Amino acid sequence: MRRALGSVRARATLGATLVVAVALIAAGTAVLLSLWSNLSGQASTQAERTARTVAADLAAGTAYDQLSLDDDDKPVQVVDPAGRLVAASEDLERISGTGVEAVRPQAVTGDTGSPESTADDDSLSTGEIDDDVSFTDGSATVDGDEADYRFAAVRVEVDGEGTLTVYAGAPLSAEQSAVSTALTVMLIGFPLLLGVVAGVTWLVTRRALRPVEGIRAEMAEITASEDLARRVPVPDTHDEVARLARTTNETLAALETSVERQRRFVADASHELRSPIASLRTQLEVGAAHPELLDVDGAVEDTVRLQRLAADLLLLARLDAGERPADARVDLAGLVREQVEGRAGVTLEAAAGVEVAGSRGQLGRLVANLLDNAQRHARSAVTVDVRREGERAVVEVADDGDGVPEGDRERVFERFVRLDDARSRDDGGAGLGLAIARDVAVRHGGTLTVGEAATGGALFGLRLPVA
Missing domain, CATH: 3.30.565.10 (Histidine kinase-like ATPase, C-terminal domain)
Structure with missing residues (x-):
């Protein structure tokens, strides 16, 4: 595993896949949030429209039992100032999220919460519908079907009844279905897309790095054969790989020149050293056998020449070493x-x-x-x-x-x-x-x-x- 991830192609594929994965997750999250927000806004609009329709009927003096509360199977509650349910959808079986859990209107006896009892709420006049609306999320069971709803609460001032609050709900099933569908598509599509990205990246990097592998293989053969006259292949492109190949060949050429120069230097140095050493040895051997024939001056001359040559070679070696x-x-x-x-x-x-x-x-x-x-x-x-x-x-x-x-x-x-x-x-x-x-x-x-x-x-x- 470590060796596989050690290749440039594997790291490039993994990196590209991770980047795309992060981008897809971020984009998918943004899409889901936007979709939920837009659809929730539509549900809020529907709930508010229903609540204001009921509030308008109440403001016009429509009796509780004459209200149209069963359209489209939407849960509706009408609550009096005392918090008692005075009207509700006929098929409403359960409700939560409105603050009033009653589903059947209660009989009103005694004080009905006349305008005098709500003197603290003087912002509305008789027959006026409040411009403000509040929203809550909850659930309800209507005619045996349980679902989640967005509830809108609208206040209306009714003569003789005080300030009534109308709660109307709009189902969130469409929003939930749309978000669920989008999430399912993403969960299926994202892995497939990541697989395509990984495959394409793997193939593209393989094609792009093929010249690099050729350069590496040729360099390995040059190292094994020690043949500095060979050169790496230069791809017919104008990218970094081609420049790498040309630079590598220039380096090989400089190295070949340097090695050849060093070989010539060693060969020439050996040749130059051979002459004075051979001459000096001959004179010493003759002198050893026939002391009277020893050419002392010639031996000294050859020794001095040998000494100077050794000094020159030492200085050149120091210069070549970059002193x-x-x-x-x-x-x-x-x-x-x-x-x-x-x-x-x-x-x-x-x-x-x-x-x-x-x-x-x-x-x-x-x-x-x-x-x-x-x-x-x-x-x-x-x-x-x-x-x-x-x-x-x-x-x-x-x-x-x-x-x-x-x-x-x-x-x-x-x-x-x-x-x-x-x-x-x-x-x-x-x-x-x-x-x-x-x-x-x-x-x-x-x-x-x-x-x-x-x-x-x-x-x-x-x-x-x-x-």
Whole structure:
């Protein structure tokens, strides 16, 4: 049961059915109340009409035994000021709800309740019928038939008799029958309607969620097969499910790219590490067998190269892990000046007061990598310019080498990428320097691009937000 209710389709069906059920109950209750109110109002009108007809006859001087009280088998009572029944319907056998339970007129002897005895009720004059009417509910048995009635009470002033009260009833059977019929229809129809709503909702949600099930099944197969080249089906609609499918495919594409990049990274790293390790091992093995042939300088060089490569890989791993740079203020001009110091053929033009926020160590590594790359490919000179442009700090490193072909200006920032021989006169670099520089720039909210210098060589432009 819990598993069944755990599906979106089951919850949607249950929710829609409950909402419709509440709406139907509220609407049905309102209909029944309105129906009862309207029909009860009609009964009140009928009872009042009958009571006023009898009151009019009394006001005209009609004797009690001459009153027409047996029309339509409606119970009628006429009560004198003393509360005695002076006239009633002939077939009336029992009555309740009027306050007078007598069904046969009583013989009047002695004081009949003349107008003098009702001096406290001076609102009516002789022959006048009171405009006010009161209603009560009760029951009566007329000619053996028992039923519920709505009673109307009307007062009339009669000469010589005082203020008489006429009670006339109108049956509530029509109202009760109508309400009972309506209730029966609702009790039968509402469950059927709820069943239809539940069935339609179940089918509609099944159709609407079918693409979602397709996406789930495909994702499950992708997870099982670990084939990130597969994509989930995109329904031919323009709704949220289609957008979900497209977003899922975009996520899969990004994940595939990331995994492929990671695989290439591991493969390239293994390849780059293999060369210095193999060279170092060979030198050590030769040195162990023939100490006089040990190339200490070569072993040290391979060790340094291996150390630098390990440091580069560690920094890239930290950057890939999302390591946030520090928020310290860094004097960019001073930092560049420190990196330029001691480098032959490098000219610096730095404006004062150019500060950025970030990690001094990472930014120093960025500038050092740019300078190393420029010196590696320059023929004779490297020019460095540090300045501020609006809200950006700019560092430009230009060399007079062969430059970077326009089609390769993004490839140079990929990891382990080294261009052709025209630009490969390096000293054992692994192709990670520019990749690290680009990643550090992006982590600091900046950009790093490459273009053509005025001398024809490469121009690397770093732009960072000022502190």
